[in-house]
Amino acid sequence: MQNSTRSESPIQLRSLGSFHIGGSIARLEDRPQLELTPVPGSPSIRIDPNGSFPFGQMYVQYARLESPRSPWPIFLWHGGGLTGACWESTPDGRAGWQSFFLRSGLDVYACDAVERGRASWSRYPDIYPSEPFFMPQHAAWELYRVGRPDGFSDDPALRSGFPGGLFPVHDFDAFTRQIVPRWSSNDALIQAAYGELLLREGPCILLAHSQGGGFALRAALAHPEMVKALVLVEPGGAPDLTPSDIASLVGIPTSTVWGDNVQAVPFWAAARAKSDAIMESILRHGGKAHTMDLPAMGIRGNSHLPMMDENSDEVAGHIRDWLRQNGLLD
Amino acid sequence: MQNSTRSESPIQLRSLGSFHIGGSIARLEDRPQLELTPVPGSPSIRIDPNGSFPFGQMYVQYARLESPRSPWPIFLWHGGGLTGACWESTPDGRAGWQSFFLRSGLDVYACDAVERGRASWSRYPDIYPSEPFFMPQHAAWELYRVGRPDGFSDDPALRSGFPGGLFPVHDFDAFTRQIVPRWSSNDALIQAAYGELLLREGPCILLAHSQGGGFALRAALAHPEMVKALVLVEPGGAPDLTPSDIASLVGIPTSTVWGDNVQAVPFWAAARAKSDAIMESILRHGGKAHTMDLPAMGIRGNSHLPMMDENSDEVAGHIRDWLRQNGLLD
Numbered sequence: 001m002q003n004s005t006r007s008e009s010p011i012q013l014r015s016l017g018s019f020h021i022g023g024s025i026a027r028l029e030d031r032p033q034l035e036l037t038p039v040p041g042s043p044s045i046r047i048d049p050n051g052s053f054p055f056g057q058m059y060v061q062y063a064r065l066e067s068p069r070s071p072w073p074i075f076l077w078h079g080g081g082l083t084g085a086c087w088e089s090t091p092d093g094r095a096g097w098q099s100f101f102l103r104s105g106l107d108v109y110a111c112d113a114v115e116r117g118r119a120s121w122s123r124y125p126d127i128y129p130s131e132p133f134f135m136p137q138h139a140a141w142e143l144y145r146v147g148r149p150d151g152f153s154d155d156p157a158l159r160s161g162f163p164g165g166l167f168p169v170h171d172f173d174a175f176t177r178q179i180v181p182r183w184s185s186n187d188a189l190i191q192a193a194y195g196e197l198l199l200r201e202g203p204c205i206l207l208a209h210s211q212g213g214g215f216a217l218r219a220a221l222a223h224p225e226m227v228k229a230l231v232l233v234e235p236g237g238a239p240d241l242t243p244s245d246i247a248s249l250v251g252i253p254t255s256t257v258w259g260d261n262v263q264a265v266p267f268w269a270a271a272r273a274k275s276d277a278i279m280e281s282i283l284r285h286g287g288k289a290h291t292m293d294l295p296a297m298g299i300r301g302n303s304h305l306p307m308m309d310e311n312s313d314e315v316a317g318h319i320r321d322w323l324r325q326n327g328l329l330d
Numbered sequence: 331m332q333n334s335t336r337s338e339s340p341i342q343l344r345s346l347g348s349f350h351i352g353g354s355i356a357r358l359e360d361r362p363q364l365e366l367t368p369v370p371g372s373p374s375i376r377i378d379p380n381g382s383f384p385f386g387q388m389y390v391q392y393a394r395l396e397s398p399r400s401p402w403p404i405f406l407w408h409g410g411g412l413t414g415a416c417w418e419s420t421p422d423g424r425a426g427w428q429s430f431f432l433r434s435g436l437d438v439y440a441c442d443a444v445e446r447g448r449a450s451w452s453r454y455p456d457i458y459p460s461e462p463f464f465m466p467q468h469a470a471w472e473l474y475r476v477g478r479p480d481g482f483s484d485d486p487a488l489r490s491g492f493p494g495g496l497f498p499v500h501d502f503d504a505f506t507r508q509i510v511p512r513w514s515s516n517d518a519l520i521q522a523a524y525g526e527l528l529l530r531e532g533p534c535i536l537l538a539h540s541q542g543g544g545f546a547l548r549a550a551l552a553h554p555e556m557v558k559a560l561v562l563v564e565p566g567g568a569p570d571l572t573p574s575d576i577a578s579l580v581g582i583p584t585s586t587v588w589g590d591n592v593q594a595v596p597f598w599a600a601a602r603a604k605s606d607a608i609m610e611s612i613l614r615h616g617g618k619a620h621t622m623d624l625p626a627m628g629i630r631g632n633s634h635l636p637m638m639d640e641n642s643d644e645v646a647g648h649i650r651d652w653l654r655q656n657g658l659l660d
Contacts, residue, residue: 010396012340016429017419020507027484028466036460036514045514051466052484057507059415066340085389085448089347099346118415118447120510123464130366134453136358136381154357154382177350177387180450184366184375 022193023056069105079210083117084110091171202226250287259302352523353386399435409540413447414440421501532556580617589632
């Protein structure tokens with residue numbers, strides 16, 4: 001069975017549930033009937049593709065504590081190719097950050113962005129303008145910084161991650177089962193739904209990973225009063241910030257978290273440089289900006305997925321401590 | 331905010347997590363590079379579609395109690411067009427059956443079948459043989475028996491459900507946000523993953539809705555020792571059973587649950603007839619087969635979605651009581 005946590009005290013929940021938020025209704029008319037062939041060689045079936053379809057909504061699953069130790073929930077926004085499942089368990093079956101933050105006293109809202117996971121997705125090119133793309137395993141290996149390109153093999157026994165790397169390489173296949181298709185054309189829909197979420201369910205502590213970090217920064221700029229703290233775990237896709245943007249962020253305690261081997265992947269080296277520049281700007285303007293550079297803290301080997309690495313609880317513990325130091329959690 | 335359940339005692343969880351199970355790895359080679367245009371008019375980007383891709387896996391989210399009152403968890407298998415989100419909250423924000431069964435003392439495993447929700451989905455026609463279809467709102471209105479076809483309108487204010495119907499019609503749009511695309515060509519993959527789940531995580535109490543009922547019956551036939559009880563909520567897609575199939579089911583206490591207005595929709599009238607015939611066969615062979623005919627019990631107005639209807643807790647209560655009567659729950 002999965003993680004056994006008998007030694008710990010139970011998580012006492014007041015409620016567990018979910019909702020969808022955001023989006024609109026698209027009406028398709030006059031589309032020709034579709035002839036679908038369920039299986040090659042089978043008779044075709046006729047489908048009427050016309051009617052009304054919700055689109056642009058996202059999914060939010062909440063676990064609320066009987067006795068939270070913060071007035072604000074933590075919202076978990078996943079990165080590209082992933083869903084809220086990335087926070088639940090590690091690929092090797094340990095408890096994930098959802099459990100960690102619940103046990104730390106925070107209500108947890110785990111989100112699936114528009115088009116991913118339980119948020120559902122929509123017809124293209126009728127509703128989404130483009131087709132999706134699918135991440136092959138070798139690309140995930142590189143993008144999530146499990147190891148160098150030549151360390152990947154289709155044969156799990158022949159894979160080797162970065163020396164000293166903490167991603168559970170033996171469970172890389174298990175990890176890749178949670179990867180979902182994505183579109184490059186839906187950023188505005190995704191951002192709008194996140195904005196609606198903040199307005200309806202905020203204020204919150206906002207923790208975002210990778211691509212989610214870009215959405216989180218933009219959401220914080222649009223609704224700074226709804227973000228009590230911003231934790232950006234290896235943020236990607238950060239916007240170019242104007243001086244007035246920086247002024248909006250100055251009131252929000254912000255921390256980035258960066259793992260190891262960042263310089264080995266040009267995409268992440270560039271994202272790191274941008275992230276550092278943003279943090280420096282916030283500091284220069286008198287804001288609270290903290291960079292959790294894990295290797296500089298003596299913590300070596302983290303991949304782009306610290307919530308799944310072998311020291312996932314240790315990394316989460318540093319985030320929890322930083323929230324406490326900023327008065328956001330008892 | 332969503333459902334407030336302050337008056338109830340907390341749900342005490344030992345663990346909360348998830349995993350993916352089932353499926354295999356597909357290798358795509360020699361596919362031409364894709365030219366994707368993210369947004370009409372934008373420069374195109376080049377994507378290499380080749381590599382290794384997991385496919386055929388499903389998603390399972392477990393919530394395990396500190397002190398369960400049954401040795402067996404309840405597995406919740408959703409129906410067509412839906413995901414495990416259907417069990418979490420009702421469209422009008424009340425606690426769903428996931429919470430109900432947790433509060434009743436059962437560990438709950440909520441599943442997303444292959445191709446749906448957090449299970450992810452795969453390229454077609456390269457991996458899945460056919461294209462998906464998307465359910466328009468008017469089709470959902472009819473299929474889920476919210477009301478007669480002429481009771482649907484694109485304008486929410488002009489909709490009227492069945493007289494005395496218990497589906498929260500004012501939140502029909504909210505409900506349809508959770509509908510996901512589906513394929514008609516993946517039944518074997520779906521069935522195989524469910525089988526792996528039973529073998530690895532069973533025995534269980536298996537509660538399945540609609541299309542999930544057909545998968546549950548086939549899974550129980552394949553692995554009867556892994557199913558301690560079978561609850562089929564408005565089952566669709568039931569297989570044709572042989573006498574030896576019936577013999578396999580005789581050892582499993584089985585209950586169906588049927589709502590109101592079944593005869594108003596020919597598809598469900600036929601499914602009901604088939605379901606009743608199966609239950610009669612099991613009874614005739616000496617098995618424990620129970621039909622929860624809600625209207626015959628004086629409970630009028632249930633749709634095809636009793637887990638979302640206004641009396642969702644009442645219906646779940648009858649299921650809980652039946653489990654208790656069969657010695658499956660203290």
